[in-house]
Amino acid sequence: NGPYDAVMPLPKAELHLHIEGTLEPELAFALAARNGVELPYADTEELRKAYQFSDLQSFLDLYYELMAVLRTEQDFADLADAYLARAAEQGVRHAEIFFDPQAHAARGVEMGTVVEGLWRALGRSEAVHGVSTQLIMCFLRDESAESAMETLEAARPYLDRIVGVGLDSAEVGHPPVKFREVYEAAAALGLRRVAHAGEEGPPSYIAEALDVLGVERVDHGLRCVEDPALVERLVRDRVPLTVCPLSNVRLRTVDILADHPLPAMLDAGLLCTVNSDDPAYFGGYVGDNFLAVQDALGLSRERLRELARNSFVASFLDDDEERRAR
Ligand code: ADE
Numbered sequence: 125n126g127p128y129d130a131v132m133p134l135p136k137a138e139l140h141l142h143i144e145g146t147l148e149p150e151l152a153f154a155l156a157a158r159n160g161v162e163l164p165y166a167d168t169e170e171l172r173k174a175y176q177f178s179d180l181q182s183f184l185d186l187y188y189e190l191m192a193v194l195r196t197e198q199d200f201a202d203l204a205d206a207y208l209a210r211a212a213e214q215g216v217r218h219a220e221i222f223f224d225p226q227a228h229a230a231r232g233v234e235m236g237t238v239v240e241g242l243w244r245a246l247g248r249s250e251a252v253h254g255v256s257t258q259l260i261m262c263f264l265r266d267e268s269a270e271s272a273m274e275t276l277e278a279a280r281p282y283l284d285r286i287v288g289v290g291l292d293s294a295e296v297g298h299p300p301v302k303f304r305e306v307y308e309a310a311a312a313l314g315l316r317r318v319a320h321a322g323e324e325g326p327p328s329y330i331a332e333a334l335d336v337l338g339v340e341r342v343d344h345g346l347r348c349v350e351d352p353a354l355v356e357r358l359v360r361d362r363v364p365l366t367v368c369p370l371s372n373v374r375l376r377t378v379d380i381l382a383d384h385p386l387p388a389m390l391d392a393g394l395l396c397t398v399n400s401d402d403p404a405y406f407g408g409y410v411g412d413n414f415l416a417v418q419d420a421l422g423l424s425r426e427r428l429r430e431l432a433r434n435s436f437v438a439s440f441l442d443d444d445e446e447r448r449a450r
């Protein structure tokens with residue numbers, strides 16, 4: 125009974141997953157062919173060679189470029205279906221899935237195409253894959269606050285399919301406070317709130333996301349470790365952090381996995397979860413992230429079970445749904 129058999133079947137919730145970040149090279153080329161989109165790479169092998177990132181922005185450039193192949197409802201359905209199948213194989217029972225509508229609107233792909241397309245897969249995911257799902261709509265923080273507000277407006281017809289809002293893309297220079305009004309409007313519509321903070325940005329962005337945006341979960345949150353008073357607050361208030369270990373290594377937030385602060389964060393009492401962020405780009409799905417931290421950081425089986433349990437505690441499922449999912 126090796127590490128794989130111990131880790132993969134553990135029931136997990138995935139809380140930090142960009143659906144566009146699950147676009148594998150093979151599917152990218154298949155969709156490019158289907159839609160007559162020209163990709164500036166000869167084949168999947170050449171594309172894979174481009175997956176060398178020096179920081180968040182160098183990844184985002186490729187991530188937005190490859191989205192050009194996503195055009196129709198069926199494209200979004202196929203993308204989500206492929207992710208849900210992979211996730212199910214790795215023990216995921218519940219997924220709270222980010223999507224980036226502004227990145228698609230930029231190519232003329234409308235909100236309805238994205239949400240209806242994703243829903244084709246999500247709507248039958250419990251029956252087909254045994255994975256319950258929720259959708260979180262993210263605002264691109266390097267776009268304007270006005271654009272975020274227009275995006276929230278465009279989402280109004282689809283709010284029965286969207287559980288909450290998030291904030292992603294290039295972090296430094298785009299502090300949470302820029303999105304105060306749109307988060308207030310989202311809260312008034314009954315939407316849950318999360319935000320990326322403390323990935324590349326300073327610990328003050330984490331506090332600001334809590335104080336100004338009213339987020340109930342912080343995505344990444346890694347740089348909290350630089351501020352002991354902030355750590356104390358996050359522990360006291362049981363604020364979940366959606367940590368993404370393989371992402372942190374690929375985007376050079378930490379040098380090597382063996383240096384990842386996850387064990388220290390757990391020892392400090394932080395409510396951490398392990399997630400894959402953009403698995404097609406960062407070398408693994410959520411179970412692969414569990415295996416990688418077990419291997420590089422020597423986490424005990426009990427620690428891994430704690431991480432899996434945390435993922436349900438930190439999810440937006442209510443207690444009954446949680447019991448059914450795990
Ligand atoms: N968009 C997709 N993945 C992201 C990440 N790790 N950070 C910020 N924005 C993102």
Ligand code: ZN
Nearest residue numbers: 142292320401
């Ligand atoms: Zn992310």
